[in-house]
Amino acid sequence: MPVPIDELVTRYKRGVPESLLPLLQEIQAEFGFLNEEAIVTVGLYLNLPASKIYGIATFFDQFRFVSQGRYHLRVCRGTACHMNGSASVLREVEKILKINEGQTTRDGHFSLEAVGCMGACSNGPVININGEFHNAVTSAGIAAIIDQFRKKA
Amino acid sequence: MDDKEILISEVLPGKTVLPDKQTLDRLAVLRHDKIKIPVIYIGSGTCGMVAGAADTISATRKYIEEKKIVADIIEVGCIGLCSFEPMLDVQLPGKARVSFRNIVAENVESLLDDVFNGEIPKENVLAQFPNELHDPWDGVPNIEKLPFFALQHRIVLKHCGRINPGSIEEYIARGGYQTYLKCVNNYTSERICELVDESGLRGRGGGGYATGKKWIMANNTVSDQKYLICNAAESDPGAFMDRAVIEGDPHLLLEGIVIAAYAIGATKAYIYVMADYGLAYNRLRISIDQMKQYGLIGYNVFGSGVDMQILLVKGPGAFVCGEETALIRSIEGKRGMPEPKPPFPAIEGLFKRPTVVNNVETLANVPFILKHGPQKFNVIGTPNSKGTKVFALSGKSMMTGLIEVPMGTTLRDIIFKIAGGIQEGKDFKAVQIGGPSGSCIPVQQLDLQVDYESLWDAGAIMGSGGLVVMDENTCMVDMAKFFMNFLNKESCGKCIPCREGTRRIHEILENITRRPSTESGHDTLERFKGIMQLEGLSEVIRDTSLCGLGQTAPNPLMSALTWFRDEFEEHIFDRKCRAGVCKELRVYYIDVDKCTGCVACLRKCPTNAIVGQPRQPHFIVEDKCIGCGMCFDVCKFVAVMVK
Numbered sequence: 001m002p003v004p005i006d007e008l009v010t011r012y013k014r015g016v017p018e019s020l021l022p023l024l025q026e027i028q029a030e031f032g033f034l035n036e037e038a039i040v041t042v043g044l045y046l047n048l049p050a051s052k053i054y055g056i057a058t059f060f061d062q063f064r065f066v067s068q069g070r071y072h073l074r075v076c077r078g079t080a081c082h083m084n085g086s087a088s089v090l091r092e093v094e095k096i097l098k099i100n101e102g103q104t105t106r107d108g109h110f111s112l113e114a115v116g117c118m119g120a121c122s123n124g125p126v127i128n129i130n131g132e133f134h135n136a137v138t139s140a141g142i143a144a145i146i147d148q149f150r151k152k153a
Numbered sequence: 154m155d156d157k158e159i160l161i162s163e164v165l166p167g168k169t170v171l172p173d174k175q176t177l178d179r180l181a182v183l184r185h186d187k188i189k190i191p192v193i194y195i196g197s198g199t200c201g202m203v204a205g206a207a208d209t210i211s212a213t214r215k216y217i218e219e220k221k222i223v224a225d226i227i228e229v230g231c232i233g234l235c236s237f238e239p240m241l242d243v244q245l246p247g248k249a250r251v252s253f254r255n256i257v258a259e260n261v262e263s264l265l266d267d268v269f270n271g272e273i274p275k276e277n278v279l280a281q282f283p284n285e286l287h288d289p290w291d292g293v294p295n296i297e298k299l300p301f302f303a304l305q306h307r308i309v310l311k312h313c314g315r316i317n318p319g320s321i322e323e324y325i326a327r328g329g330y331q332t333y334l335k336c337v338n339n340y341t342s343e344r345i346c347e348l349v350d351e352s353g354l355r356g357r358g359g360g361g362y363a364t365g366k367k368w369i370m371a372n373n374t375v376s377d378q379k380y381l382i383c384n385a386a387e388s389d390p391g392a393f394m395d396r397a398v399i400e401g402d403p404h405l406l407l408e409g410i411v412i413a414a415y416a417i418g419a420t421k422a423y424i425y426v427m428a429d430y431g432l433a434y435n436r437l438r439i440s441i442d443q444m445k446q447y448g449l450i451g452y453n454v455f456g457s458g459v460d461m462q463i464l465l466v467k468g469p470g471a472f473v474c475g476e477e478t479a480l481i482r483s484i485e486g487k488r489g490m491p492e493p494k495p496p497f498p499a500i501e502g503l504f505k506r507p508t509v510v511n512n513v514e515t516l517a518n519v520p521f522i523l524k525h526g527p528q529k530f531n532v533i534g535t536p537n538s539k540g541t542k543v544f545a546l547s548g549k550s551m552m553t554g555l556i557e558v559p560m561g562t563t564l565r566d567i568i569f570k571i572a573g574g575i576q577e578g579k580d581f582k583a584v585q586i587g588g589p590s591g592s593c594i595p596v597q598q599l600d601l602q603v604d605y606e607s608l609w610d611a612g613a614i615m616g617s618g619g620l621v622v623m624d625e626n627t628c629m630v631d632m633a634k635f636f637m638n639f640l641n642k643e644s645c646g647k648c649i650p651c652r653e654g655t656r657r658i659h660e661i662l663e664n665i666t667r668r669p670s671t672e673s674g675h676d677t678l679e680r681f682k683g684i685m686q687l688e689g690l691s692e693v694i695r696d697t698s699l700c701g702l703g704q705t706a707p708n709p710l711m712s713a714l715t716w717f718r719d720e721f722e723e724h725i726f727d728r729k730c731r732a733g734v735c736k737e738l739r740v741y742y743i744d745v746d747k748c749t750g751c752v753a754c755l756r757k758c759p760t761n762a763i764v765g766q767p768r769q770p771h772f773i774v775e776d777k778c779i780g781c782g783m784c785f786d787v788c789k790f791v792a793v794m795v796k
Contacts, residue, residue: 017486018485060469061471079390079391079585079619079635080391081390115429117390119430120199120203120235121548121553122200122547122553123236133203
């Protein structure tokens with residue numbers, strides 16, 4: 001059971017704008033994404049307009065505004081992975097799951113995100129599913145990996 | 154007395170009298186120089202984890218439990234050989250520590266069986282760590298003599314992969330934090346700034362500004378509060394030096410941070426870590442707690458009257474936050490957008506107070522300089538670039554991973570001697586240095602020395618230290634497109650030339666890699682206009698952007714255009730990609746000798762571009778083909794080829 005937002009905000013000082021990013025990070029860690037209620041509540045608490053908070057939150061890559069799927073796929077789009085063909089892996093995943101990057105499947109099982117670099121450049125392309133790494137993924141092999149998780153879901 | 158008390162009372166104050174034998178023995182145990190039970194070290198940095206270290210660890214745990222062996226398992230950071238992960242080292246009492254490569258869970262049992270029986274299996278053995286207290290193994294090479302390590306000079310990475318990153322005791326037993334206490338007790342902050350200035354240390358984050366000068370400027374500014382910020386916002390694709398240092402030897406960085414904070418008169422230090430770096434963040438959190446327990450931070454550190462506080466900040470992920478003014482704004486809870494300098498952060502930075510922002514690697518060099526004196530440091534390197542530089546090697550080289558070389562080493566030495574050349578014996582094409590806003594260095598310039606001046610003269614930048622090696626199968630237009638796409642996404646949007654210019658460049662590159670059949674209207678004409686505009690556009694972006702990111706944004710394109718112009722022209726005029734990377738420009742044909750007429754491709758083709766009778770060779774009608782590659786994927790006889 002996640003902690004309610006009203007209670008979460010009280011862990012930070014009222015009206016201090018520096019608390020904004022850590023607070024948003026904590027809310028996202030708790031709920032998986034930022035919804036309208038969260039932004040409005042934080043705005044009232046920190047004395048910032050909701051538009052400004054939305055502006056700041058959309059500026060950074062970390063914040064999401066739609067809920068994550070049960071399995072969150074992160075495909076590395078760093079330089080080394082790109083050279084080893086991560087673009088076609090990403091396209092293949094989009095085709096299999098029928099979603100674009102940044103979206104969640106309708107049944108809520110999968111969500112897809114393309115990330116900058118996961119720092120594991122020697123064995124690309126790397127994908128990460130709920131913290132579990134798969135390295136040297138090929139566009140042919142990705143279907144089997146996704147199937148594995150689909151069965152679990 | 155327990156270990157902690159001994160370390161606090163005997164070791165940390167750095168007494169001139171040698172501690173008694175009993176204490177020395179204890180230190181040797183903490184350093185793992187003397188061990189009573191076998192120790193197994195497993196490389197568990199992010200690179201190790203990706204390669205499957207988690208399974209290796211659980212397999213090892215299971216093994217020693219089942220066989221009822223009493224042994225220690227230590228999760229160490231990355232030693233730099235990322236392509237050999239997961240790595241597993243075994244140290245038996247009295248024997249040298251020996252390292253094995255590519256130990257996945259299935260190999261653990263047979264390997265450990267052999268080693269505990271006193272035998273070294275031939276396969277997967279890498280090298281042993283020489284130590285005069287230990288008996289060496291026969292027939293196992295010395296790790297320092299491996300070509301990968303022989304040319305390296307390790308200051309920052311000295312203990313990475315060797316030391317237990319979760320143990321402050323081991324770090325102190327190896328001489329850690331004594332320099333810090335020497336500084337706060339014996340040196341004034343002015344003196345430390347002078348010493349660092351004398352060493353010639355320059356910022357390793359990319360700019361190359363003299364660290365000592367920055368510190369002196371901040372130290373001379375009078376203020377009620379000053380801040381030190383450690384910039385670990387490493388979000389370049391292809392760079393992972395900071396992550397590896399934090400994961401492998403967090404206390405080295407923390408010692409650098411507290412010394413730097415004391416040197417500028419700051420009592421608060423921030424560490425700005427990427428939110429993606431979960432392991433690094435946790436390591437730092439644990440290490441800071443350990444420092445608190447040892448009284449190394451807090452009020453009145455070891456009776457010196459110095460107060461010190463370290464705060465961890467999770468960076469919410471934006472490439473531009475590597476720029477210091479943007480990073481400061483992000484800590485203040487604003488959008489991470491750069492601001493004009495001056496005023497420099499050292500005069501007016503975080504919360505309008507003097508602030509020094511230093512990169513992880515810069516700070517990790519500080520303990521060495523103050524421990525051994527600036528003279529030991531400034532003999533390494535070239536006249537204007539002192540010390541060493543850590544590079545993250547990735548791409549198509551034989552070995553990939555982390556290396557640390559003296560400034561002035563040539564790229565040829567790095568790629569062909571240290572990294573062992575190119576995979577599968579292919580030809581070297583270029584190396585991308587300095588991250589996404591760096592430059593491509595072609596084969597003609599391989600003898601370029603890596604130091605700030607030489608790189609600058611060659612039109613490249615040091616950047617944070619990513620080296621991406623490209624072979625003949627890499628398309629330079631595609632790489633330029635990739636980097637421009639990245640920079641376009643990461644542009645903060647403050648300056649129009651950077652925000653719009655990178656987008657236009659990306660569009661032009663998209664245009665020239667597009668298939669003719671998908672062009673409409675004036676697209677065909679635009680292609681030719683594009684190449685003429687690229688250079689002008691790049692110059693405008695370079696000259697009119699505010700921050701370093703914008704000014705260097707056209708670099709990957711400019712350097713590729715300088716050295717690989719023929720490849721660009723080939724894409725435009727001949728619609729050909731010689732590396733075969735640009736999918737839309739591929740032209741497929743069927744090798745009549747190999748085709749068996751199985752009709753698999755004929756059935757799959759979405760545009761009916763393949764003609765032929767069953768059991769007769771097929772043909773592709775080029776005009777109808779849209780180049781989807783379906784036939785290529787489906788052919789079992791490798792008869793479909795790319796022209």
